[in-house]
Amino acid sequence: MAACEPLHSSSQKPLPPRSTKPGYFLPKTVCIWLACGFLFLAFLHLLCCSPRDAQEAAFTYVLQYANDAYSKLITSRSGGGQPCDYSEGRWVWAPGHARRYNATVCDVKEGQDCLLNGRPDTGYLNWRWQPAGCPLPAFDAAAFLTAVRGKHVAFVGDSMARNQGESLACLLTSAVPHRVVYRDPVRYRRHFMRWAFPTHDVTVSVYWAPFLGRATGKCENYSMPYNLVDLDAPADRWAADADTMDVVVLAASHWVLNPAVYHNGGEVVGVHGHPELKHTDIGYATPLRQVYRMSLEWLSSGRPRTVVLATFSPTHFENHPLDDPTACAKKEPYKEGEKELDSMEKELRKIVVEEAEAAVQRNGPGGAVRIEVLDVTKLAAMRPDGHPGPYMNRDPFANGVAQKMPTDCLHFCLPGPVDTFNEVLQQILMKKR
Numbered sequence: 367m368a369a370c371e372p373l374h375s376s377s378q379k380p381l382p383p384r385s386t387k388p389g390y391f392l393p394k395t396v397c398i399w400l401a402c403g404f405l406f407l408a409f410l411h412l413l414c415c416s417p418r419d420a421q422e423a424a425f426t427y428v429l430q431y432a433n434d435a436y437s438k439l440i441t442s443r444s445g446g447g448q449p450c451d452y453s454e455g456r457w458v459w460a461p462g463h464a465r466r467y468n469a470t471v472c473d474v475k476e477g478q479d480c481l482l483n484g485r486p487d488t489g490y491l492n493w494r495w496q497p498a499g500c501p502l503p504a505f506d507a508a509a510f511l512t513a514v515r516g517k518h519v520a521f522v523g524d525s526m527a528r529n530q531g532e533s534l535a536c537l538l539t540s541a542v543p544h545r546v547v548y549r550d551p552v553r554y555r556r557h558f559m560r561w562a563f564p565t566h567d568v569t570v571s572v573y574w575a576p577f578l579g580r581a582t583g584k585c586e587n588y589s590m591p592y593n594l595v596d597l598d599a600p601a602d603r604w605a606a607d608a609d610t611m612d613v614v615v616l617a618a619s620h621w622v623l624n625p626a627v628y629h630n631g632g633e634v635v636g637v638h639g640h641p642e643l644k645h646t647d648i649g650y651a652t653p654l655r656q657v658y659r660m661s662l663e664w665l666s667s668g669r670p671r672t673v674v675l676a677t678f679s680p681t682h683f684e685n686h687p688l689d690d691p692t693a694c695a696k697k698e699p700y701k702e703g704e705k706e707l708d709s710m711e712k713e714l715r716k717i718v719v720e721e722a723e724a725a726v727q728r729n730g731p732g733g734a735v736r737i738e739v740l741d742v743t744k745l746a747a748m749r750p751d752g753h754p755g756p757y758m759n760r761d762p763f764a765n766g767v768a769q770k771m772p773t774d775c776l777h778f779c780l781p782g783p784v785d786t787f788n789e790v791l792q793q794i795l796m797k798k799r
């Protein structure tokens with residue numbers, strides 16, 4: 367009997383927890399030197415005695431391994447995400463990094479399922495975002511769900527909010543058990559969706575609200591010439607559910623470029639892009655500022671929560687007409703300095719950053735509502751190769767190449783660069799305030 371009892375009598379020191387002290391047959395330093403020596407020899411062998419392709423692949427693999435090991439070390443030291451500026455960096459070659467799920471299986475909008483639609487080149491799945499001053503760990507479904515255990519994560523905004531919401535749903539559903547709670551009955555629109563992850567009691571939803579504010583017209587029916595937008599009231603559906611939202615990702619910078627009539631307190635306060643209506647053109651910047659401010663004030667008055675503002679994700683039509691199938695035909699990311707943001711893209715990004723800062727000031731530091739910026743403008747701008755282009759439709763060139771065809775250089779393929787938005791979101795949500 368005694369032999370089976372734990373050795374914790376009062377006269378003995380308790381054993382240290384097992385995990386912190388693994389058993390080594392050799393002293394630890396000897397093991398490390400032997401391992402390094404072996405790796406070095408293997409690497410030399412690769413460099414001199416194997417074909418170039420294998421060399422490149424092996425080199426990338428070693429780099430990726432080092433990056434992941436380094437990020438794990440940083441993460442374990444800080445007990446969570448590390449403060450880091452993910453907004454500046456470059457895309458580095460990393461074969462297969464972005465091949466993380468089958469978009470057909472997780473049932474994304476058909477227009478963004480580029481592999482299903484027959485896109486032949488898949489090089490766009492071989493890149494990883496390398497921030498300037500720190501590593502960005504690969505998406506980890508279990509870590510993400512742990513960071514938002516018991517919470518409702520809502521994506522509110524335009525079709526980029528949906529693109530990112532569907533990406534997150536795929537990254538999670540391909541890894542853990544889930545249930546589809548709700549789907550838009552209008553299948554192609556996908557304005558409202560919800561998934562449940564019972565292992566962590568997490569809910570993920572998408573809410574269509576391209577102006578954040580209440581809006582009708584073109585955003586509900588594409589045949590209408592313009593939108594009618596209330597700058598002083600949030601759109602009904604997300605407003606009704608706001609009390610249930612613990613993490614809200616707002617992304618709504620594209621529709622202010624569309625023709626619209628804006629109302630405040632029931633009065634018309636301006637129009638944009640619609641010269642037939644006799645009223646001052648108020649542009650896009652003022653309405654964008656106002657709808658973000660209104661939404662942030664609204665979300666700051668309820669329960670404690672985290673509000674994440676995703677910045678503008680630029681399009682890549684690059685001066686081509688919107689229906690030119692060659693508009694975003696590039697096969698690689700831009701290199702540093704190859705493409706600068708134009709002044710409008712810079713302004714759209716800046717407004718969201720400034721409204722986040724203003725809300726932090728209003729709420730006071732350490733307020734119940736945490737406000738963060740998901741600054742994706744640069745990393746998205748560098749990826750002209752990641753859009754569906756003509757592969758927004760099934761086998762677009764089955765009947766030859768037409769001069770004009772529907773072309774999408776705005777949303778990202780799934781899987782694709784938008785998955786990186788969620789890699790950064792994961793780090794934001796894991797970071798302690």
Ligand SMILES: *[C@@H]1O[C@H](CO)[C@@H](O)[C@H](O)[C@H]1NC(C)=O
Pocket residue numbers: 468469470471481482
């Ligand atoms: C995704 O899954 C479907 C159905 O199982 C399969 O037919 C298709 O080939 C898969 N696509 C990819 C890109 O693996």
Ligand SMILES: *[C@@H]1O[C@H](CO)[C@@H](O)[C@H](O)[C@H]1NC(C)=O
Pocket residue numbers: 587588589590
């Ligand atoms: C959309 O708008 C067009 C043009 O105003 C109209 O003819 C059509 O009935 C509308 N569709 C729906 C579903 O409301």
